Amino acid sequence: xxxxxxxxxxxxxxxxxxxxxxxxxxxxxxxxxxxxxxxxxxxxxxxxxxxxxxxxxxxxxxxxxxxxxxxxxxxxxxxxxxxxxxxxxxxxxxxxxxxxxxxxxxxxxxxxxxxxxxxxxxxxxxxxxxxxxxxxxxxxxxxxxxxxxxxxxxxxxxxxxxxxxxxxxxxxxxxxxxxxxxxxxxxxxxxxxxxxxxxxxxxxxxxxxxxxxxxxxxxxxxxxxxxxxxxxxxxxxxxxxxxxxxxxxxxxxxxxxxxxxxxxxxxxxxxxxxxxxxxxxxxxxxxxxxxxxxxxxxxxxxxxxxxxxxxxxxxxxxxxxxxxxxxxxxxxxxxxxxxxxxxxxxxxxxxxxxxxxxxxxxxxxxxxxxxxxxxxxxxxxxxxxxxxxxxxxxxxxxxxxxxxxxxxxxxxxxxxxxxxxxxxxxxxxxxxxxxxxxxxxxxxxxxxxxxxxxxxxxxxxxxxxxxxxxxxxxxxxxxxxxxxxxxxxx
Amino acid sequence: xxxxxxxxxxxxxxxxxxxxxxxxxxxxxxxxxxxxxxxxxxxxxxxxxxxxxxxxxxxxxxxxxxxxxxxxxxxxxxxxxxxxxxxxxxxxxxxxxxxxxxxxxxxxxxxxxxxxxxxxxxxxxxxxxxxxxxxxxxxxxxxxxxxxxxxxxxxxxxxxxxxxxxxxxxxxxxxxxxxxxxxxxxxxxxxxxxxxxxxxxxxxxxxxxxxxxxxxxxxxxxxxxxxxxxxxxxxxxxxxxxxxxxxxxxxxxxxxxxxxxxxxxxxxxxxxxxxxxxxxxxxxxxxxxxxxxxxxxxxxxxxxxxxxxxxxxxxxxxxxxxxxxxxxxxxxxxxxxxxxxxx
Numbered sequence: 001x002x003x004x005x006x007x008x009x010x011x012x013x014x015x016x017x018x019x020x021x022x023x024x025x026x027x028x029x030x031x032x033x034x035x036x037x038x039x040x041x042x043x044x045x046x047x048x049x050x051x052x053x054x055x056x057x058x059x060x061x062x063x064x065x066x067x068x069x070x071x072x073x074x075x076x077x078x079x080x081x082x083x084x085x086x087x088x089x090x091x092x093x094x095x096x097x098x099x100x101x102x103x104x105x106x107x108x109x110x111x112x113x114x115x116x117x118x119x120x121x122x123x124x125x126x127x128x129x130x131x132x133x134x135x136x137x138x139x140x141x142x143x144x145x146x147x148x149x150x151x152x153x154x155x156x157x158x159x160x161x162x163x164x165x166x167x168x169x170x171x172x173x174x175x176x177x178x179x180x181x182x183x184x185x186x187x188x189x190x191x192x193x194x195x196x197x198x199x200x201x202x203x204x205x206x207x208x209x210x211x212x213x214x215x216x217x218x219x220x221x222x223x224x225x226x227x228x229x230x231x232x233x234x235x236x237x238x239x240x241x242x243x244x245x246x247x248x249x250x251x252x253x254x255x256x257x258x259x260x261x262x263x264x265x266x267x268x269x270x271x272x273x274x275x276x277x278x279x280x281x282x283x284x285x286x287x288x289x290x291x292x293x294x295x296x297x298x299x300x301x302x303x304x305x306x307x308x309x310x311x312x313x314x315x316x317x318x319x320x321x322x323x324x325x326x327x328x329x330x331x332x333x334x335x336x337x338x339x340x341x342x343x344x345x346x347x348x349x350x351x352x353x354x355x356x357x358x359x360x361x362x363x364x365x366x367x368x369x370x371x372x373x374x375x376x377x378x379x380x381x382x383x384x385x386x387x388x389x390x391x392x393x394x395x396x397x398x399x400x401x402x403x404x405x406x407x408x409x410x411x412x413x414x415x416x417x418x419x420x421x422x423x424x425x426x427x428x429x430x431x432x433x434x435x436x437x438x439x440x441x442x443x444x445x446x447x448x449x450x451x452x453x454x455x456x457x458x459x460x461x462x463x464x465x466x467x468x469x470x471x472x473x474x475x476x477x478x479x480x481x482x483x484x485x486x487x488x489x490x
Numbered sequence: 491x492x493x494x495x496x497x498x499x500x501x502x503x504x505x506x507x508x509x510x511x512x513x514x515x516x517x518x519x520x521x522x523x524x525x526x527x528x529x530x531x532x533x534x535x536x537x538x539x540x541x542x543x544x545x546x547x548x549x550x551x552x553x554x555x556x557x558x559x560x561x562x563x564x565x566x567x568x569x570x571x572x573x574x575x576x577x578x579x580x581x582x583x584x585x586x587x588x589x590x591x592x593x594x595x596x597x598x599x600x601x602x603x604x605x606x607x608x609x610x611x612x613x614x615x616x617x618x619x620x621x622x623x624x625x626x627x628x629x630x631x632x633x634x635x636x637x638x639x640x641x642x643x644x645x646x647x648x649x650x651x652x653x654x655x656x657x658x659x660x661x662x663x664x665x666x667x668x669x670x671x672x673x674x675x676x677x678x679x680x681x682x683x684x685x686x687x688x689x690x691x692x693x694x695x696x697x698x699x700x701x702x703x704x705x706x707x708x709x710x711x712x713x714x715x716x717x718x719x720x721x722x723x724x725x726x727x728x729x730x731x732x733x734x735x736x737x738x739x740x741x742x743x744x745x746x747x748x749x750x751x752x753x754x755x756x757x758x759x760x761x762x763x764x765x766x767x768x769x770x771x772x773x774x775x776x777x778x779x780x781x782x783x784x785x786x787x788x789x790x791x792x793x794x795x796x797x798x799x800x801x802x803x804x805x806x807x808x809x810x811x812x813x814x815x816x817x818x819x820x821x822x823x824x825x826x827x828x829x830x831x832x833x
Contacts, residue, residue, distance in 0.1 A: 059597065060598075060601065062597075063593065063594055063597035063598065066550070066593065067589065067593045067594060068590075069557075070553075070556075070586060070590070071590075073560050073564075074560065074582055077564065077571045077572055077574070077576060078575045078579055078583070079576070081573065081575065081644070084564065084568055084572040084575075085568055085569050085572045085643075087568075088564055088565070088568020088571060088572065089565075089787045089788050089791050090791070092561065092564035092566070092568055092571070092787065093565045093791055093795060095561040095565065096558070096561035096562050096795060096798075097798055099554060099558040099560075099561040099562075100558055100561070101798075101802055103554045103557055104551060104554050104806045104810070105806075105809075107550040107551045108551040108809055108810055108813050109809070111546070111547035111548065111550055111551060112547065112812075112813055114546075114547065115546055115547040115817065119816055119817070159788070164568075166787075166788040167787075167788060167790050167794070170790075170791075430572075430576040431644055432577075432640075432645055433579055437579050440580070440583070441579070444583060444587060448587060448590065452590075455594075459598065459601055463832060466832045482819075483822070483824050485824070485825055485827035486543070486825050486827055487827075489539060489543050489600075489827055490543050490546045490596070
């Protein structure tokens with residue numbers, strides 16, 4: 001393997017890993033904020049217990065989201081220096097905005113929220129976790145704007161004097177049409193995961209409390225029953241919004257990256273009323289692939305909104321995409337044209353085909369399970385049977401992995417481009433960093449991340465098993481004496 | 491002043507903010523085994539928890555200054571960011587690893603009631619709190635010292651190119667400064683025996699930091715073309731350090747902390763004054779230097795960044811100040827509640 005392949009593997013591993021924590025952070029901060037606010041309004045003990053309990057799970061997750069995020073920022077410069085030089089003028093700004101507007105907000109206000117018990121007036125305290133949530137959304141906006149530039153570069157021109165792409169319109173970068181459909185799709189999918197974590201954890205604890213004879217367990221069962229349903233409703237509503245926004249995203253994707261949509265179905269030849277297959281057998285290399293349950297016209301609908309519309313095939317698109325590269329040479333000369341030259345202009349088609357299905361399939365399964373939970377918990381019912389333990393586990397994992405596959409699909413589906421139609425991935429890698437260095441880095445991060453995953457999951461599960469702490473009325477800041485122990489401490 | 495110069499200064503200010511703020515939490519993290527030694531195991535654990543709680547709500551926000559400095563370099567001087575981050579590859583890899591383990595340590599240490607668990611994370615915190623400032627100090631000094639950079643602005647050296655005496659001194663001196671700064675912070679934020687121990691540690695560390703820091707800055711000024719500005723900042727740094735030792739001995743901990751704040755800020759300023767107008771010196775050929783002129787972003791990008799910085803930095807500073815104000819009280823072992831962690 002050369003440094004390019006290793007750098008790509010590292011980006012894939014570190015990014016997918018980082019994005020396991022991101023949806024939980026975005027989604028759970030909303031639900032914790034909701035419980036905390038509900039406590040401030042109604043002073044119902046269950047709300048405070050749930051806010052603190054899910055807050056703890058949230059912080060266990062946030063810790064790893066934060067540290068793996070720092071790696072992401074450094075990685076662009078370390079492994080992709082040619083890319084950073086070429087588009088830093090445009091790509092750097094959203095990253096700097098993200099740090100200044102979002103990361104400070106998240107970090108400072110999360111510190112205030114975690115340590116604020118007995119220090120902050122109760123309304124101010126509840127406000128801090130809302131501000132953390134706003135910070136997570138701002139962060140998502142800026143980083144997705146940066147990603148959308150790679151998917152569909154806008155608001156820039158090439159400067160022949162500096163030999164770099166330069167910003168001409170920042171508003172255009174922030175309101176990229178890809179961004180406008182990607183941001184809602186990603187945020188709703190994060191809400192889906194946040195709701196699903198709450199639903200899955202609560203379902204498990206509700207069943208355990210309902211089966212227990214310890215005093216107070218019926219109160220706990222009722223509390224978890226409510227949070228199970230809240231989580232499941234959030235998951236289900238978010239799932240519908242994910243589908244709606246995903247549908248718009250498909251149409252924009254067909255417009256700006258037709259190859260990605262055709263690869264998603266492994267559609268080799270241009271077809272009217274193109275079908276969409278649920279599964280297929282075969283190598284997906286254009287020959288002898290047997291489609292299983294192909295829905296006629298569905299791909300055309302996903303791509304354009306019309307069942308009868310024509311969808312371009314991979315074979316017909318190939319010369320069109322290659323022409324993009326030729327256009328770069330024509331406009332900016334052979335020096336820059338080299339950056340757009342690739343031996344092939346098709347992505348890994350089986351990967352695109354399967355990740356697209358896994359994204360949709362796992363997401364839908366997650367939504368279906370939460371609907372099932374809502375049905376079986378109606379009117380105070382508590383579902384029995386050991387199978388439900390697996391349902392509790394599956395509910396959060398299904399949408400979480402759906403998101404991973406979604407990212408793998410959209411990032412590998414863009415290949416060979418790093419910046420679509422302008423710069424190939426091969427041209428973006430750091431030219432003088434040796435393969436050995438990148439390999440050391442890849443192995444280090446993989447080992448470290450694997451070890452941290454074990455520690456994190458075990459800690460998370462320990463706290464899930466422990467459940468919500470009993471209710472203690474919080475002490476107001478004005479009632480805290482000078483030498484009283486802290487309400488929260490490391 | 492041109493926008494390009496403004497952004498050179500802004501990045502210097504961001505690094506300063508990072509090293510002043512995280513500087514004290516590096517110092518606090520690294521003295522766990524020294525100031526966290528109690529009369530018995532239980533007292534020691536309480537003392538370590540006091541130390542960690544002085545920075546508990548603060549360290550995370552402090553670290554964002556590093557991410558912002560990196561982001562600002564990427565946006566304002568993409569070539570600087572690209573060459574430095576790809577060039578100082580293994581050093582930055584190590585920096586990431588130690589920061590990750592240290593941060594997770596802060597977050598996870600208190601989450602299990604097990605001595606072995608706490609001991610493990612304590613090690614991560616101590617190693618990270620010592621190694622990170624050494625690595626950052628080495629990296630920033632190397633910008634001035636010069637590293638092999640070719641005509642395409644690509645780094646052509648190896649890890650060994652970074653391990654030169656002046657840069658290593660830069661690393662060690664930055665740690666010594668952070669240690670003193672952290673000891674002042676502990677003296678300012680705690681009470682009882684820890685406060686007294688922190689003050690006596692600060693004096694010893696301060697002497698070390700003053701010697702190392704002054705030698706470093708004079709070496710940089712003499713060996714790497716110091717100018718009027720860099721000699722002024724060097725002078726202020728030396729005076730501030732000596733004053734902070736005296737102030738600490740006198741017992742005015744707040745002013746001693748201000749002293750090390752000024753000293754760290756002026757040390758970073760000296761590095762940047764000597765560096766200007768270069769961003770990275772090439773040891774291969776002066777023609778290959780990255781400079782403010784050849785590495786900056788377009789005027790429009792710098793304008794947008796300037797607007798954002800002008801609008802949002804005051805807000806960020808205001809809520810950061812609020813955070814420090816909320817947690818302003820001195821802590822003692824009496825403030826440490828019983829461990830609530832799950833076993």
